[in-house]
Amino acid sequence: MIRKHARILGILLIFGITWGMWNTTQAAGISATPAELNIDTQAGRNAEEHIMVRNPSSAVSLFDVYPDEFADIIRVMPSSFVLEGGREREVTVLARTKKAGIVQTMLSITSKPLSENEFGANAGVKVPVVITGREASPFGANLLEAVKGSKGITAGTTLALLALGIF
Numbered sequence: 001m002i003r004k005h006a007r008i009l010g011i012l013l014i015f016g017i018t019w020g021m022w023n024t025t026q027a028a029g030i031s032a033t034p035a036e037l038n039i040d041t042q043a044g045r046n047a048e049e050h051i052m053v054r055n056p057s058s059a060v061s062l063f064d065v066y067p068d069e070f071a072d073i074i075r076v077m078p079s080s081f082v083l084e085g086g087r088e089r090e091v092t093v094l095a096r097t098k099k100a101g102i103v104q105t106m107l108s109i110t111s112k113p114l115s116e117n118e119f120g121a122n123a124g125v126k127v128p129v130v131i132t133g134r135e136a137s138p139f140g141a142n143l144l145e146a147v148k149g150s151k152g153i154t155a156g157t158t159l160a161l162l163a164l165g166i167f
Contacts, residue, residue, distance in 0.1 A: 029055065029056065030054075030063070030109055030110075030123050030125050031056050035127065035128075036128045037107065037129045039095045039132070040132050041131065043097050043098065043133045047096070050092055050093070051090070052088055052091075053088060053089055055083040056086070057085050059085055059113045060082060060083070060115065061113055061114055062080070062112055063081050063083055063111045064079065065079055065107065065109050068126070070103055070131075073095055073103065073131070074105070074107075076093055077092045077094070097133030102132050102133070103129075103133070104128070104130050107126065107128075108126055109125050109127065110122060110124040111124070
């Protein structure tokens, strides 16, 4: 009976550990969540997603985050930062496609120990990024032209409509 309970407990433990790592990309000295970024945007407009970068090691490390390709449409903030051991930081990934379509690349996250006395190899992970750019809404374009042509609408009203995402 005790063996049966120990076996069930072991299976539950393995399942729990596996479940916790399901959506995480990890290498020695780097952990990134989610393991994949899917960014949906309208052509010509900014969209953003966030990725959590963690330093699972005990060493203070310098982290760099950058897209492998398409640096003209993908911006990472911050792109370089220092993390103490066990700490994490949210990184914002901004994307702006010029036209409709799908862009696929990798986001590289690298780390190296900050101290020269600290022994450790550089570490890195790659996070797949898929950006889907949709066509701009014809409704928004038509409404913008109507607002621009109207003499009764002020610049403040136009800005308010822009802030609400109508354009």
